[in-house]
Structures are given as structure tokens and as C-alpha cells.
Amino acid sequence: DVKVTQSSRYLVKRTGEKxxxxxxxxxxxxxxxxxxxxxxxxxxxxxxxxxxKMKEKGDIPEGYSVSREKKERFSLILESASTNQTSMYLCAxxxxxxxxxxxxxxxxxxxx
Amino acid sequence: KQEVTQIPAxxxxxxxxxxxxxxxxxxxxxxxxxxxxxxxxxxxxxxxxIQSSQREQTSGRLNASLDKSSGRSTLYIAASQPGDSATYxxxxxxxxxxxxxxxxxxxxxxx
Numbered sequence: 001d002v003k004v005t006q007s008s009r010y011l012v013k014r015t016g017e018k019x020x021x022x023x024x025x026x027x028x029x030x031x032x033x034x035x036x037x038x039x040x041x042x043x044x045x046x047x048x049x050x051x052x053k054m055k056e057k058g059d060i061p062e063g064y065s066v067s068r069e070k071k072e073r074f075s076l077i078l079e080s081a082s083t084n085q086t087s088m089y090l091c092a093x094x095x096x097x098x099x100x101x102x103x104x105x106x107x108x109x110x111x112x
Numbered sequence: 113k114q115e116v117t118q119i120p121a122x123x124x125x126x127x128x129x130x131x132x133x134x135x136x137x138x139x140x141x142x143x144x145x146x147x148x149x150x151x152x153x154x155x156x157x158x159x160x161x162i163q164s165s166q167r168e169q170t171s172g173r174l175n176a177s178l179d180k181s182s183g184r185s186t187l188y189i190a191a192s193q194p195g196d197s198a199t200y201x202x203x204x205x206x207x208x209x210x211x212x213x214x215x216x217x218x219x220x221x222x223x
Contacts, residue, residue, distance in 0.1 A: 043213045098205040103155040
């Protein structure tokens with residue numbers, strides 16, 4: 001079974017802090033994605049990556065950056081957390097570019 | 113721009129009932145369609161993936177159908193159980209590598 005692991009299930013941070021959300025997949029998937037999910041807004045794509053050291057902006061990249069130094073790991077970085085970044089963050093991966101998508105358990109971030 | 117709609121937004125049924133969840137999309141030029149389940153506070157679990165060339169996929173008590181020409185997919189759940197209670201989302205991949213999610217249907221199966 002594919003396993004996508006997000007390092008933190010719950011985080012509480014203060015405004016202005018730098019936040020790292022880590023995601024690791026164990027199935028040698030080329031493609032990895034970061035989404036945020038908010039009530040009434042659904043899932044929105046933040047960043048994605050089709051290969052190591054490659055990254056592409058999604059629909060809402062402002063205030064975020066990503067890092068993919070190894071194939072299995074895709075990190076989401078909030079350089080200076082703000083209260084409007086309080087959300088559920090979901091990491092996903094797939095083998096093919098438009099293939100079946102597998103999600104992690106999610107990271108619930110609260111910014112105070 | 114692709115739009116994906118799931119109606120109703122919420123559904124409550126008694127245990128044992130067969131039920132159908134709906135997913136509509138505006139642009140029929142899709143690559144594939146995927147159904148997910150999401151439990152409260154958790155990530156999404158992939159249920160079924162239907163390629164654009166397929167009409168349906170089955171997994172256990174779940175059957176998903178796809179009608180590209182009418183822009184519709186349905187997820188049929190047979191003999192529903194309280195453990196099926198969750199939010200069900202569909203997502204559509206267009207040829208341009210864009211994935212669009214529906215808003216989900218929140219299902220409650222009452223014992």
C-alpha cells in the first residue's frame with residue numbers, strides 16, 4: 001500500500017514564525033502536491049513538483065515556498081506565518097502525472 | 113474552466129439502504145475521474161479511479177460509473193453501513209494536467 005506520511009498532525013504557531021511541514025512518500029512517486037483545505041473553499045493547490053528539485057506554483061502560492069531535495073520528500077514552508085494561513089494542509093503523491101492520487105493524513109495548522 | 117459539482121451537499125440514510133452520490137462536470141474533455149472518501153479531520157482516501165475510456169469501476173460494495181458525454185459520474189454504495197459515514201469527493205483531471213475537486217457530499221448512515 002502507498003503510504004504518504006505528514007510529520008505533524010497538529011501544530012500551533014505564532015504570527016511571524018517560520019513553519020515547516022514535511023511530507024514523505026514510500027512508493028517512489030515522481031509527483032508530489034501540497035493542498036490546503038478550508039470550509040466552503042474546498043481543496044486548493046499550493047505547489048506541486050514533478051521531479052526532484054523541480055517545483056511549480058499552484059493556484060495559491062503566495063506566502064508559501066517548497067523544497068524537494070529528495071524524490072520521496074516534499075516540504076512546505078511558511079516563511080512568516082499569518083493567521084490567514086490557519087488551515088488543514090494535505091500532501092499528496094502520484095506515480096503518473098494524471099494518475100491516482102494518494103493523500104497523507106493532513107496537518108492541522110493554527111496560527112495565533 | 114472546469115467546474116465540478118456534487119449534489120446534494122449532505123445526505124442522511126438508514127443503514128442497509130443502497131445509495132447514489134452524484135458528481136457533475138462542465139468540460140467533458142477529461143482524462144480521468146477519481147472518487148475519494150474523507151473522514152473528519154483526516155486526509156483523503158482514494159476509492160476508485162475511472163479512466164476516460166472506461167464506463168465503470170468496482171471495488172467491493174462501491175461502483176463508480178462515468179458518462180463523459182453528459183458530464184456525470186455516480187458512486188453507488190450498496191448495503192450502506194454506519195462505517196460508510198464520511199464526506200465523499202470526486203476530482204477530475206483535464207488533459208492540461210489540471211485537477212479540479214468537487215465540494216463533496218457529506219454522508220451519514222444511521223444505525
